[in-house]
Amino acid sequence: MSESPPKNTLLYAGIDGGGTKCQVTLTDSNLKPLASARGGPANPYQDMATAKHAIETTLAAALDKAGLNRSAMSQVVIGMGLAGVNIREIHQAMCAWQLPCAKHFVTTDMHIANTAAHSAPNGAVIVIGTGTSGFCEVDGRTLSLGGHGYPLGDKGSGCWLGISAIQATLLAEDKLGPKTQLAPMVLEALQARTSLDLVAKLNNAKQRDFAALAPLVFSAAENEDAVAKNIIREGAEYLAGLAQRLLDFGAPRISAIGGLSKKMLPNIKSDLAQKFQPALEAPEMGAAIFARKQFKAMLSDPK
């Protein structure tokens, strides 16, 4: 049975939306979580209609899970941290969206990940997943680095590690590069007998398909393969530069998030790596924190 929350009670919803999923957490007026739900891709730069649909249905699912009537949406203040809204036109379009909620605020996925990591705005975060990027906020000033996507950038990412393994394999097979344990590992993983097979199998590969090969690089490196160790070293050097730039900007705290952060962090030079601290909350909670902050600022300074 669903019910209506008491009238005049505010709820918050934090949304973390990206190219693969949309994660929503619904909270009470004190940011205490009531329910969470997960939905489809929500990167409005890649596909705005799909992103809006994912956000609407995942919000509805969260209300359902909390046992609340869907009409309670009118009492929800929403914070959205979305990939792609660093592009001005996309940000404007998402802000102009007419939703049946109390209010909604839009910012980047990096911004809410950073807020979540420190449970406060000030701090820095680097994401080491399928892609890599960095963000920090210090007293209202922000800095965004990387996140340009492979092959333009995103060194040290899962996609970059996977493609580097394939490149090393093809060079070794052509005898134009050093022998490496990666060659038989990559060929086996993709069930390819030859370079030609390998290239054919990768014909329509997506970033996540390349990222799926990243664990092979760590395995080969643990087995002292020089080529694999070099790949990881090069990725870690890029990430160290990223982290240093964010710390130099004045970030009092830095966290690494994303599926490969545990694997890559130990490869960053130790004096820098020991400055990293665990993220305190999941990104969608950062979106809820952001929503409350923006809403309170709006109430105290109505335009």
Next chain:
Amino acid sequence: MSESPPKNTLLYAGIDGGGTKCQVTLTDSNLKPLASARGGPANPYQDMATAKHAIETTLAAALDKAGLNRSAMSQVVIGMGLAGVNIREIHQAMCAWQLPCAKHFVTTDMHIANTAAHSAPNGAVIVIGTGTSGFCEVDGRTLSLGGHGYPLGDKGSGCWLGISAIQATLLAEDKLGPKTQLAPMVLEALQARTSLDLVAKLNNAKQRDFAALAPLVFSAAENEDAVAKNIIREGAEYLAGLAQRLLDFGAPRISAIGGLSKKMLPNIKSDLAQKFQPALEAPEMGAAIFARKQFKAMLSDPK
């Protein structure tokens, strides 16, 4: 007015087919060119129906240009050098194609480019264009290297040079890499004000769009930009390795073809660069030479 060639007279047609175009030369029985025609994309791996259509219409156009009746097709022995037929299934499908010609033979674009470069089978060729690859034939033994496509390989190619310029630009803009003249040049070429602009403009970029930026790298290098010079040096080192492997295989002669060969060759270390000799014929003539050789072999050794 079109006419029929004397009955029992053979004609040859050489076809060079790739991802951007199909080039056909029709010759008499002594390989003396009668007419040439150019048609659309003819890479059967990328799109077999499109490739077959391009080949048929371009062959017809060559007959028309030679003033010959289209029924003369029954007297034409065709040699096709096609990108993509290094994949076995594609080669088989193209060989099984029922064409109203005397006979057709299928091989790779690299094979006919090599035959053309030396007007004989023995020799080596490296292609430096949108992509890079190497091929050689020595007394019937062949070796194919590279040609895997960016980002899996194709170092030293136009596409690789262009993407390297973009990577250097984004690193410089993020202050994660050295300053380079490439940054303002790339931003201006793509009419982008910021990194974000640049990435957005490249959202659906194809290999040829990246290759269009390659001239900027040569310009910046001529202007002593260290980053641009490093990019060219890295590409040239790969090409030198490719050339050395082909020479070590026993190739008596080596040529470089493709739109960037004139720009890249001077950057290959001089003792190696001076071994290169000009290609003697265009690739489609190599296909005609190949057709005649295969046809004569078939007549003298009928199965």
